[in-house]
Amino acid sequence: MSKRPFREALASDDFIVTAEIEPPKGIDISALLHHVDLLKDITDGLNVTSNPRAIMRLSSMAACHLVQERGGEAILQLTCRDQNRISLEAELLGASVLDIHNVLCLSGDPIGSGDHPDATPVFDIDSVGLLQIIEKMKQGSDSAGNKLDSAVNFCTGAAISPESDPMEAQIAILGKKRAAGIEFVQTQVVYDLDRFEKFMNMAREYPVKILAGIMPLTSANMGRFLNNYVAGINVPEELIKELGASSKKEASTTGIRIAARMIRHLRKKNICDGIHIMAMGKPEIIPQILSLSS
Numbered sequence: 001m002s003k004r005p006f007r008e009a010l011a012s013d014d015f016i017v018t019a020e021i022e023p024p025k026g027i028d029i030s031a032l033l034h035h036v037d038l039l040k041d042i043t044d045g046l047n048v049t050s051n052p053r054a055i056m057r058l059s060s061m062a063a064c065h066l067v068q069e070r071g072g073e074a075i076l077q078l079t080c081r082d083q084n085r086i087s088l089e090a091e092l093l094g095a096s097v098l099d100i101h102n103v104l105c106l107s108g109d110p111i112g113s114g115d116h117p118d119a120t121p122v123f124d125i126d127s128v129g130l131l132q133i134i135e136k137m138k139q140g141s142d143s144a145g146n147k148l149d150s151a152v153n154f155c156t157g158a159a160i161s162p163e164s165d166p167m168e169a170q171i172a173i174l175g176k177k178r179a180a181g182i183e184f185v186q187t188q189v190v191y192d193l194d195r196f197e198k199f200m201n202m203a204r205e206y207p208v209k210i211l212a213g214i215m216p217l218t219s220a221n222m223g224r225f226l227n228n229y230v231a232g233i234n235v236p237e238e239l240i241k242e243l244g245a246s247s248k249k250e251a252s253t254t255g256i257r258i259a260a261r262m263i264r265h266l267r268k269k270n271i272c273d274g275i276h277i278m279a280m281g282k283p284e285i286i287p288q289i290l291s292l293s294s
Contacts, residue, residue, distance in 0.1 A: 003041075003071060003072070004044075005101070006044060006045045006073050006075065006101075006155055007101075007102075007183065009045070009073075010184055010209045010273075014044075014274075015267050015273070015274050015275075016044050016045075016184075016211055016273055016274025017042070017043045017044055017274055017275055017290065018043055018045040018046070018075065018211060018274070018275070018276045019043045019045075019046055019276070019277045019278075019286050020046075020047045020048075020049060020276065020277065020279070021036070021039070021046055021049070021063075021067075021283055022049045023048060023049065023057045023058035023059070023060065023062070023063040024057065025055070025058070026058070027058065029058070029066060032066065033066065033070060035283045035284070036066070036067050036070045036071075036072050038283065038284060038287065039286060040070065040071055040072035040073075042286075042290055043286075044274075045073045045075045045102060046067050046073065046074055046075065047077065047186065047276065048060045048063045048074060048075065048077060049077055050076075050077035050079050050108075051079065051108075052109065053109050053113050054081070054108070054111050054114025054116065055115045056115060056116060060076055060077045061076060061091060061095060061098070064076045064095070064100045065098050068099060074100050074102065075102040075103070075157070076095050076100050076102060076103050076104070077103075077104045077106060078092075078103055078105055078106065078130060079106045079107065080105075080107050080108060080123055080124065080125055080127060080129070080130055081107060081108025081109070081122060081123060082108060082121075083124075084122050084124035085124050085125050085129075085130075085133060085143050088125075088130060089133060089142050092133075092134065093152070095154075096152045096153070101154055101155055102154070102155045102156075102157070103134065103154050103155070103156050103157070104156075104157045104158065105131050105134070105157070105158050105182075106127055106158070106159055107123070107126055107127045108121075127158055127159075127177070128177060128180050131158065131180035131181050131182060132180050132181075134152070134154055134156055134181065135180065135181045137151065137152045137154075138151055138152060138154065138181075139151060155183050156181055156182050156184075157182055157186060158177040158182045158186075159185070159186055159187065160174050160177075160185050160187050161187070161188040162187050162190055162195070162196050162199040162212075163191075163195060163196070163199075163232050164188075164231065164232040167195075167198070167199055167202065170199070171202050171203060174203055174208070175205075175206060178206040178207075178208050182208055183208060183209065184209045184210070184211065185208055185209070185210045185211065186211050186213060187210065187213040187276070188213050188232050188233065189226075189233055189278065190212050190213055190214075191233065191234060191235045191236060191239060191262075192234045192235075192236050193262060193265055193266070195234070196212060196271065196272075197269070197271050200271050200272055209273040210272045210273050210274075211272065211273060211274040211275055211276040212271075212272045212275050212276070213278060214262060214263060214275050214276065214278070215278045215279070216255040216279060216285065216289065217235070217239065217243055217254075217255040217258060217259075218255050218280070219243055219248070219252075219255075220240045220241075220243040220251070222243075222255075223235035223239060223240040223243060239258060242254060243255065243258075256285055256288055256289055256292065259277075260291075263275055263289070263290075263293035264293050267293070277290075
């Protein structure tokens, strides 16, 4: 893929591909740069996580700047967990100055799941509130109504959990986020494609590009763990059995094949507008997944 603004990709009829990369827990950026080089030409955007699972890492802003310098198209994550509205607005101005114009607005994972359990969550606003602030900034003012010296221009996105119950509640959340200005959605991981198709049939009410979250399974036990402990994810039993039939050595390869097969199905049936691949800290497998899915 040739580099183009992410908004242009969204405006096209192409099947969109984005991938997730995690900044380092430290300042050694060699692996980050390697992953950017590996993925920048086969994706439409690289989504840089912001302290995922509440684990402190290099800032998404700094990593996005490196992505852009390396020739990739960066998608900045902003989480309401870690900053109040003043800080979030300052981050947005900084992103605009650094030519980072794609923003995924998130609430953020619970503090208790991370490596700083004594930290204080902020949640001055939620993700819808953040989207509303960005819309004000696009019109040339901050959230308090103070005039900016120039307006910003962001392509904004949000997250949705298609497999959460009830499905209608997720559609209502999608409606609120669309009303707040989103142009794209990157969903929570999906495995039950029949259920996801039902979700998409309802979601088409809203003119927004929806990218299905794809995370390769590495073992049958991983599938069982997700079913038992992660809300909003349902791994069908047939996938768990398929992984269970593989040896421990072959299970990871089986998971890659399953992910590629799911992508082919989504594309062939035109179920959604693209995919967002989350490779569990192993972005080096993403080229293989995409190659097998074509």
